[in-house]
Amino acid sequence: MPKPRKDRIVAQPPLFRSFKPAGQRRRQLPKIILSLDEYEAIRLADYLGYGHSKAAVEMEISRSTFTRLVEKARHKLAQFILAGKELAISGGKIHVKGNRMRCLDCGEIFLSDFEATSAICQRCNSVNIEDLARSYGHDRCCKKRQRNRR
Ligand SMILES: [Zn+2]
Ligand SMILES: [Zn+2]
Structure with missing residues (x-):
């Protein structure tokens, strides 16, 4: 049996959970789901500018896991900006610290x-x-x- 994945730690819950391109009707838009652990990876690496090792410690995961996580999250953000999709934050195997x-x-x-x-x-x-x-x-x-x- 595969080892169950450890919960990842998110400092605090996000303030905003849904984004969409201005002037587009929501109903027609394909949706991208950014999980809470992907959100946290973006916050640590790209908003706060942490290195991957430091960010990995914050989330209680390995550095290589963090690197994969942040790359996946960046790809989703790129899709959101370029392809005019709706972005929603939800899910992920996480717990919040505060x-x-x-x-x-x-x-x-x-x-x-x-x-x-x-x-x-x-x-x-x-x-x-x-x-x-x-x-x-x-x-x-x-x-x-x-x-x-x-
Ligand atoms: Zn008040
Ligand atoms: Zn929880």
Whole structure:
């Protein structure tokens, strides 16, 4: 049996999950799915400028795995820009290290560890809060992973 693939670590859930070329009707567009681990590879290598070794440590994968991952992710971004497709971020065998919350009333983004019990906007006191990890399907699994590490 093949060895089960280890979960990859994403620092925080992405803020934006869907992109499309301006002026195109969404329904007609072919969709590219960028997985959350591919998103994280782009963030580390191309947004923050990390070398592959350092980025691999962040994601808890090997350097060669990271290199393959970021190449695949770049190819998807290139397709998105050149072929006029919709790009959506979802899926991937990952867990997030920290969470982010978005206030649906004022737009404020704030960090949250998984232990936080109440979600109240620190700027406008709204309780109308989107839990980003949860909106990508992550919640208890990431909490459990963190507890096991302590
Ligand atoms: Zn707010
Ligand atoms: Zn998780």
